[in-house]
Amino acid sequence: MRIVRLTLRRRVAAAFGLASLVVTGVLAAATWNLAGDYMLDQREMSAVRQAEVNVRLVDQALRTGADGLDDLLSGLTSDSESTVLVSRPEGWITSGRRVDPAALPPPLVSLASSGVADTERIVVDRVPVLAVALPASVRPDVYIELFPLVELERTMGFLGLVLASGVAASGLLGFALGAWTGRRALRPLTELTTAASRMAGGDMRARLPDYADRDLAALASAFNDTAEALEARVRQDARFAGDVSHELRSPLTTMANAAAVLRRRRGELAGTARQALDLLLSEVDRFERMVVDLLEISRHDLASDETGAGGTTTELVDLGELVRMVLDVRRCTPAVIEIEQPAPLVQGDRRRLDRIVANLLDNADRYAGGAVRVAVLHCDGRARLEVDDAGPGVAPHLRERVFERFARGDQAGQRGQDGGSGLGLALVAQHVRAHHGTVRIEDRPGGGARFVVELPTAEG
Numbered sequence: 259m260r261i262v263r264l265t266l267r268r269r270v271a272a273a274f275g276l277a278s279l280v281v282t283g284v285l286a287a288a289t290w291n292l293a294g295d296y297m298l299d300q301r302e303m304s305a306v307r308q309a310e311v312n313v314r315l316v317d318q319a320l321r322t323g324a325d326g327l328d329d330l331l332s333g334l335t336s337d338s339e340s341t342v343l344v345s346r347p348e349g350w351i352t353s354g355r356r357v358d359p360a361a362l363p364p365p366l367v368s369l370a371s372s373g374v375a376d377t378e379r380i381v382v383d384r385v386p387v388l389a390v391a392l393p394a395s396v397r398p399d400v401y402i403e404l405f406p407l408v409e410l411e412r413t414m415g416f417l418g419l420v421l422a423s424g425v426a427a428s429g430l431l432g433f434a435l436g437a438w439t440g441r442r443a444l445r446p447l448t449e450l451t452t453a454a455s456r457m458a459g460g461d462m463r464a465r466l467p468d469y470a471d472r473d474l475a476a477l478a479s480a481f482n483d484t485a486e487a488l489e490a491r492v493r494q495d496a497r498f499a500g501d502v503s504h505e506l507r508s509p510l511t512t513m514a515n516a517a518a519v520l521r522r523r524r525g526e527l528a529g530t531a532r533q534a535l536d537l538l539l540s541e542v543d544r545f546e547r548m549v550v551d552l553l554e555i556s557r558h559d560l561a562s563d564e565t566g567a568g569g570t571t572t573e574l575v576d577l578g579e580l581v582r583m584v585l586d587v588r589r590c591t592p593a594v595i596e597i598e599q600p601a602p603l604v605q606g607d608r609r610r611l612d613r614i615v616a617n618l619l620d621n622a623d624r625y626a627g628g629a630v631r632v633a634v635l636h637c638d639g640r641a642r643l644e645v646d647d648a649g650p651g652v653a654p655h656l657r658e659r660v661f662e663r664f665a666r667g668d669q670a671g672q673r674g675q676d677g678g679s680g681l682g683l684a685l686v687a688q689h690v691r692a693h694h695g696t697v698r699i700e701d702r703p704g705g706g707a708r709f710v711v712e713l714p715t716a717e718g
Contacts, residue, residue, distance in 0.1 A: 266447075267440040274436025275429050282428035286421035294414050302377055302388060305405040309390040312403060316344060317395040339408075341387075345371070345400040357382055357404060366391045370400040379407070386411055446474050450481065462489040517542045548681065572605045574716055577641050578634045580608065584615045585632065590623070592646075596633040602641035603716040610689040615643070617682040618709050622647035626707060636715075640695075643711040646702045657699040661687040686711075 264272065312334050319330050331342050335354030343359055344351040345367070350359045361382050369376045370391035378389050387404040394401050449466055456464035465485060466478040517539050524535055578601025585591050604611070622629040626649025633644040652660060664680040690697045695713035702708040 267437070267444055270440035270443070271433050271436035274439065275433030278432025278435075279425060279429040282425045286425050290414075290418055290421055293417060297410060297413065298379075301405070301407070301410055305388050305390050305403070306375075306377060308405075309392055309401070309403045312342070313392045313394065313401040316401055320399065321395060339406045341404040343400075343402040343404075344394070345402075355404075355406075362389065362402065367400060367402070370402065446477070450477070453481065453485070457485060457488070462492055513542050514546060573608060575604050575606055575608050575611055577602050577604050577611070577643065577713075580611055581615055581632060581634050581643070584612060584619070588619065590628060592629040592632045594631040594633075594646075596631065596635070598633075598635045601634055602636055604641050604693070604713045605716045606693045606713065607689075610692065614686050614689050614711060615645075617686045618643075618645040618711075621682055621709075622649070625649060630706070631702075637712065639715065639717075641713045641715050643713075645709045647706050647709075649706055651701060651705065652699050652707045660699070661697065 315330060315334070331344065331351065331353035334340075335342055339355060341352065341354040341357045343357065343362070345359075352359070363378060363380060366376055366378050366389060370393050373393045375393065376391045378391075380387060380389050382404065386407040388407055389402060389404050391400060391402045393399075446466075446469065453464040453466055462485070465482050469475045469478055520535055521539060524532060527535055578597040578599075581597065582595075585595065619629050619632075622645060626647035628648055629645055630648050631644070631646035633642075633646075635642045635644070661683050663684040687697055690711055690713070693713050695711060697709070697711045700708040700710055
């Protein structure tokens with residue numbers, strides 16, 4: 259069974275709400291018990307005093323032998339919901355609400371018959387009452403009066419409802435207070451997470467604000483110092499790569515011109531020399547592509563460091579038209595070209611979008627037997643570009659690594675006429691991030707790999 263762990267903010271809110279529930283619940287229970295005991299004690303004292311007054315009147319009537327006992331008992335119960343029962347040798351005399359004497363607890367009657375007064379809470383005919391049993395002056399006569407507790411029960415029920423509502427409201431208030439407190443307390447952590455995510459996405463200018471709290475100020479200072487050092491290192495590496503690439507342009511141009519001369523005279527060379535020349539020409543071509551890619555990467559890194567947005571100049575681009583233009587200039591085109599109409603429009607840099615499509619097609623040509631399908635679709639409010647190849651597919655553990663610089667998957671370490679520089683897919687990922695999009699690799703139905711690029715649409 260999967261255990262769902264709450265976030266830190268929700269745990270703080272839950273802790274506040276639970277603490278509030280426990281504290282107010284304990285106070286409410288104590289209040290309910292104390293109030294109930296107090297009201298019951300007061301009701302019992304009042305009932306006993308009333309019964310003592312009434313039993314003296316009944317005793318006087320019994321001693322004088324007056325015939326108006328029934329009228330006296332009726333008068334005692336006329337203004338209340340109580341019941342009076344008097345035990346006489348000839349039987350029970352009752353007045354008020356009719357109650358079967360057999361429903362009375364025998365111990366209560368026995369104690370009163372023996373001259374001991376007693377009180378007890380009982381339920382008679384589903385009505386809660388307080389029974390007060392007093393011995394009469396003429397033994398073994400017993401005087402019992404039943405005082406209904408319905409009003410007291412209602413009062414206690416209302417009090418319990420009010421207290422329960424207060425506990426629930428206190429719990430909700432505690433949860434809301436905990437959520438607000440957690441949000442306030444964890445705001446620096448949220449800002450740290452946001453800044454770190456921005457840096458991971460390539461924005462080296464992300465920094466934490468200054469805090470008045472000394473502990474948070476130390477955290478912000480340490481993070482900002484680390485970010486500045488990292489930014490300086492990235493800038494230094496990008497400039498180094500750019501400088502090296504620029505310095506290599508001159509000797510590379512000389513090598514390319516010399517290679518072109520040798521290529522024209524290739525037929526004059528013997529078999530071994532011709533093979534060496536072919537190897538040299540392929541390596542020169544690969545070296546030239548690598549230098550061009552390094553120059554583009556270094557320019558992007560420096561532009562990202564200076565502007566925070568990759569230096570991207572945007573315009574409204576018809577993605578379907580752009581893909582058709584890229585395919586038109588290539589010698590081999592995929593068997594299936596699927597462009598949904600109307601084609602999605604994206605706001606971006608046309609040159610970089612062009613490079614994304616071209617690099618994906620070049621990657622399919624070099625490593626996967628060529629592209630067999632290119633599609634431009636609408637998908638959940640985003641523009642979706644799919645490039646399917648005829649290769650064996652990409653292993654799941656390599657699907658993230660192939661977008662790193664100088665990573666060529668299973669082709670790493672190999673050389674040949676179609677060898678790549680290991681920078682093509684890295685440029686794809688870099689340009690896609692600059693357009694706030696995503697790129698990933700999926701399995702193509704029927705075998706092979708599907709490279710998927712999703713970009714925000716201009717309409718979205």
